[in-house]
Amino acid sequence: MREDLRYFLGKLSTLFLSLFIIISLTFFLMKAIPGDPFADEQALPTEIHEALQQHYGLKDPWYTQYGNYLVTVITWDFGPSFKYRDRSVNDIINKGFPVSAVLGLEALVLALSGGILLGTVAALKANQWQDYTAMLAATLGISIPSFIMATLLQFFLSVKLGWLPVARWGTFTQSILPAVSLAAMPMAFIARLTRSNMLEVMQQEYIRTARTKGLSEMTIITQHALRNALLPLFPYVGQLAANILTGSFIIEKIFSIPGLGQWFVNSISNRDYTVIMGTTVFYSIILLGAIFIMDLLYGLMDPRITQRS
Amino acid sequence: MQTFPEELFLPAELELHHEEVIAPSYSFWKEIWNNFKQRRVAAVGLVVLVLLSIMAVIGPYLTPYTYYDINLPLKNQPPSTMFWFGSDDLGRDIFTRVWYGARISLFIGIAAALIDLALGAIWGGTAALIGGKTDEIMMRFADILYSLPYLIVVTLLMMIMGPGLLTILAAMTIIGWITMARIVRGQVLHLKQQEYVLAAQALGASLPRILFRHLLPNARPHHGNADAHHSLSHICRSLPKLHGAGNTSPNSQLGNDGS
Numbered sequence: 001m002r003e004d005l006r007y008f009l010g011k012l013s014t015l016f017l018s019l020f021i022i023i024s025l026t027f028f029l030m031k032a033i034p035g036d037p038f039a040d041e042q043a044l045p046t047e048i049h050e051a052l053q054q055h056y057g058l059k060d061p062w063y064t065q066y067g068n069y070l071v072t073v074i075t076w077d078f079g080p081s082f083k084y085r086d087r088s089v090n091d092i093i094n095k096g097f098p099v100s101a102v103l104g105l106e107a108l109v110l111a112l113s114g115g116i117l118l119g120t121v122a123a124l125k126a127n128q129w130q131d132y133t134a135m136l137a138a139t140l141g142i143s144i145p146s147f148i149m150a151t152l153l154q155f156f157l158s159v160k161l162g163w164l165p166v167a168r169w170g171t172f173t174q175s176i177l178p179a180v181s182l183a184a185m186p187m188a189f190i191a192r193l194t195r196s197n198m199l200e201v202m203q204q205e206y207i208r209t210a211r212t213k214g215l216s217e218m219t220i221i222t223q224h225a226l227r228n229a230l231l232p233l234f235p236y237v238g239q240l241a242a243n244i245l246t247g248s249f250i251i252e253k254i255f256s257i258p259g260l261g262q263w264f265v266n267s268i269s270n271r272d273y274t275v276i277m278g279t280t281v282f283y284s285i286i287l288l289g290a291i292f293i294m295d296l297l298y299g300l301m302d303p304r305i306t307q308r309s
Numbered sequence: 310m311q312t313f314p315e316e317l318f319l320p321a322e323l324e325l326h327h328e329e330v331i332a333p334s335y336s337f338w339k340e341i342w343n344n345f346k347q348r349r350v351a352a353v354g355l356v357v358l359v360l361l362s363i364m365a366v367i368g369p370y371l372t373p374y375t376y377y378d379i380n381l382p383l384k385n386q387p388p389s390t391m392f393w394f395g396s397d398d399l400g401r402d403i404f405t406r407v408w409y410g411a412r413i414s415l416f417i418g419i420a421a422a423l424i425d426l427a428l429g430a431i432w433g434g435t436a437a438l439i440g441g442k443t444d445e446i447m448m449r450f451a452d453i454l455y456s457l458p459y460l461i462v463v464t465l466l467m468m469i470m471g472p473g474l475l476t477i478l479a480a481m482t483i484i485g486w487i488t489m490a491r492i493v494r495g496q497v498l499h500l501k502q503q504e505y506v507l508a509a510q511a512l513g514a515s516l517p518r519i520l521f522r523h524l525l526p527n528a529r530p531h532h533g534n535a536d537a538h539h540s541l542s543h544i545c546r547s548l549p550k551l552h553g554a555g556n557t558s559p560n561s562q563l564g565n566d567g568s
Contacts (some may be wrong), residue, residue, distance in 0.1 A: 010445075011445075014445055014449055017449075018449045018452055018453050021453050022453050022456045022457065025453065025457060026457055026458060026461070029457065029458075029461050029462070029465060030458075030461055032465060032468075033461060033464050033465060033468070034468070231495070231499055232492065232495050232496055232499065234495060235491040235492055235494060235495035236488070236491065236492055236495075238491075239455070239488065239491060264458065264460075265460060268458060268460040268461055268464075269460070276458060276461070279458075280456070280457075280458050283456065284456040287452065287455065287456055288452060288456070291452060298495070298498075302498075302499065
């Protein structure tokens with residue numbers, strides 16, 4: 001038990017250390033790109049430009065800025081956006097993230113359940129029509145970029161057939177198309193990965209042992225095969241979850257969804273320093289957290305991994 | 310008293326046939342080729358890829374147009390005998406531009422997939438095999454790199470390297486290999502528990518040998534997957550993000566024209 005606790009605490013401390021490195025690196029990289037939030041297309045008079053920079057503390061020496069900025073991270077109060085002065089960064093995250101997270105969760109559930117189901121069926125019926133159909137779908141899912149998928153879905157299902165709303169956000173039906181477009185690629189990837197793992201696992205001796213014990217095919221697949229076949233998915237799912245839960249710029253743009261994804265891109269083209277830092281810190285926490293959880297789960301699912309390392 | 314000949318006291322000669330714990334060298338590539346022949350889907354894929362490559366080479370010469378000549382009176386034409394794929398908003402022939410763009414996309418797609426695969430397999434494999442602190446440090450390094458805002462990294466790359474093909478390639482691979490590294494690491498963590506790895510260790514095989522001879526070949530099926538995933542997503546990629554990262558204006562690239 002104490003061993004486990006040490007393992008856990010060790011992982012947790014490296015997590016915080018990496019977070020600190022990410023936060024610092026982002027700060028310095030961000031300052032290294034030319035331009036500033038007030039360098040607009042219509043040039044401001046130099047005096048006003050300088051006064052603005054002065055006001056927002058952009059003229060301070062770097063260590064003061066860096067220090068202030070670390071304080072904002074620790075107190076979790078990132079201050080106002082430079083570009084949209086009536087909004088604070090906390091506001092942006094608090095309003096955008098729930099939207100992106102709900103949509104992302106829907107897409108994640110769809111990708112995981114659909115992918116695992118397709119992959120398992122394909123493996124069990126290898127080289128039969130079920131396999132070919134599933135793998136054809138997977139190949140399409142991988143090769144069609146999400147924005148083309150989204151536009152096609154919008155055109156056929158909404159405009160032509162009128163079954164689902166074209167865009168916007170609020171009701172469940174409005175979330176179906178974006179969730180499907182978001183899920184298509186990971187679903188296809190998961191299906192392919194599951195298929196090849198399942199094929200390998202089904203040839204292992206312990207499956208034969210389970211068969212000779214007279215277990216039903218269903219029990220063998222769900223209790224013995226899937227558990228091992230899904231292990232290689234874990235490292236991918238952590239990263240996938242972080243990406244999909246924090247929103248996608250493209251999908252949000254196409255379906256006019258007020259999520260968080262657009263801010264990752266807009267903030268950088270606007271050089272909106274506070275928003276860049278806020279979104280980056282937020283994203284890294286979710287990413288590192290997801291990877292951390294997946295690592296722990298991985299160890300739980302396959303105890304040999306922690307034992308012998 | 311019996312005398313022994315002097316030779317008996319010399320050190321015995323080493324027997325020079327060591328036992329090798331590897332598959333008979335009916336080689337990696339032969340195995341891949343055999344595998345490949347059995348899969349019709351893969352064969353179809355290869356044919357398509359070859360056709361695309363041929364067209365990328367000869368396609369732009371099949372029309373009287375260049376990919377950059379602007380012809381404003383004939384803008385936004387539908388496909389016709391004159392413009393096989395129609396013309397774009399500046400009156401440039403889309404057929405010519407598609408194949409010209411395919412050159413860039415194919416090159417970047419294949420090169421990026423290979424770099425991702427190589428870097429990812431080595432990084433993830435080494436991390437998993439050595440384990441412990443090394444693993445922790447290597448993977449956290451990958452996480453850190455992956456967390457940095459992509460656009461900032463790309464902008465900085467552009468500042469340092471200037472716009473160009475190599476910059477696009479660098480921008481694609483600088484983050485791309487990390488997913489591969491995570492997947493390979495998961496695989497190797499799982500595989501290294503197998504008895505044959507213990508056997509190889511007991512026989513004194515070095516870490517690189519265990520990694521390259523014993524572990525990575527076994528992680529192969531999943532490589533194949535991820536590899537296909539990568540190259541395809543690179544080739545058919547949607548890169549509004551990278552607009553202009555090296556593609557200075559008259560050049561076409563599939564990602565640009567598609568969006």
